[in-house]
Amino acid sequence: MNAIDLIGVSKMIKGSAVLQDINLRMEGGKIYGLVGRNGSGKTMLLRMLAGLIRPTAGKIHYENDLADGAKIGITIENPLFYPAFTGYKNLMFLANINKYAGAAEVRRALGEVGLDPDDPRVVRKYSLGMKQRLGIAQALMENPDYLFLDEPTNALDEEGIDRIRNLILRQAERGATVVVASHSKEEIAVLCDKLYFMKKGRIATETEITGKEVMR
Numbered sequence: 659m660n661a662i663d664l665i666g667v668s669k670m671i672k673g674s675a676v677l678q679d680i681n682l683r684m685e686g687g688k689i690y691g692l693v694g695r696n697g698s699g700k701t702m703l704l705r706m707l708a709g710l711i712r713p714t715a716g717k718i719h720y721e722n723d724l725a726d727g728a729k730i731g732i733t734i735e736n737p738l739f740y741p742a743f744t745g746y747k748n749l750m751f752l753a754n755i756n757k758y759a760g761a762a763e764v765r766r767a768l769g770e771v772g773l774d775p776d777d778p779r780v781v782r783k784y785s786l787g788m789k790q791r792l793g794i795a796q797a798l799m800e801n802p803d804y805l806f807l808d809e810p811t812n813a814l815d816e817e818g819i820d821r822i823r824n825l826i827l828r829q830a831e832r833g834a835t836v837v838v839a840s841h842s843k844e845e846i847a848v849l850c851d852k853l854y855f856m857k858k859g860r861i862a863t864e865t866e867i868t869g870k871e872v873m874r
């Protein structure tokens with residue numbers, strides 16, 4: 659369930675290759691890490707996996723197709739919210755697009771990231787870490803089959819990092835295919851079943867992580 663295959667995927671933007679000949683298979687129940695320097699293509703690969711950009715060459719195959727109702731959850735860099743709405747109202751607004759999640763799911767997702775669903779403050783008054791948590795709640799609220807998180811621990815305090823790591827592990831346990839991008843290997847190695855090291859739009863090396871159980 660929920661496997662994704664990329665076969666020879668490349669993306670050219672204005673004459674430069676931002677992704678080059680990416681070949682990989684990602685499976686449900688597993689957590690994959692994309693690691694690499696600034697500009698190496700992590701965010702582009704997440705966008706590609708989520709179907710937000712199309713390959714110039716190559717193919718992507720989803721075992722559980724969006725056309726058959728598969729759900730995608732994603733955070734890309736700095737998520738944009740309505741500054742004049744509360745966190746709860748922002749998520750309800752987004753939840754109403756697909757109607758997979760209702761008030762109960764939105765409240766649960768907010769609680770899971772450590773935000774109070776009844777917080778009367780509007781997002782304009784949120785701290786950076788609170789906005790980051792809201793973005794993650796948004797990605798999780800529909801219980802997605804595919805979950806793509808871009809630098810999920812940015813701006814989080816230690817409590818937040820622990821909380822989000824546990825949440826990510828639980829998403830894989832319920833069968834989601836989880837992909838996490840980070841510029842820091844140390845940040846995500848403890849979570850991942852497999853790491854892909856990106857360099858100039860290519861996957862330079864990949865490493866299976868054994869002993870994740872021990873590190874938990």
Ligand SMILES: Nc1ncnc2c1ncn2[C@@H]1O[C@H](COP(=O)(O)OP(=O)(O)OP(=O)(O)O)[C@@H](O)[C@H]1O
Nearest residue numbers: 671672676694695696697698699700701702703841
């Ligand atoms: N909208 C765009 N149009 C053209 N090129 C882009 C665009 N966005 C990113 N790029 C280029 O694509 C390459 C990969 O960028 P990407 O954002 O995927 O890097 P990243 O690994 O996520 O970096 P960071 O660690 O800084 O987030 C870079 O060379 C970047 O300049």
Ligand SMILES: [Mg+2]
Nearest residue numbers: 700701702808
């Ligand atoms: Mg990025």
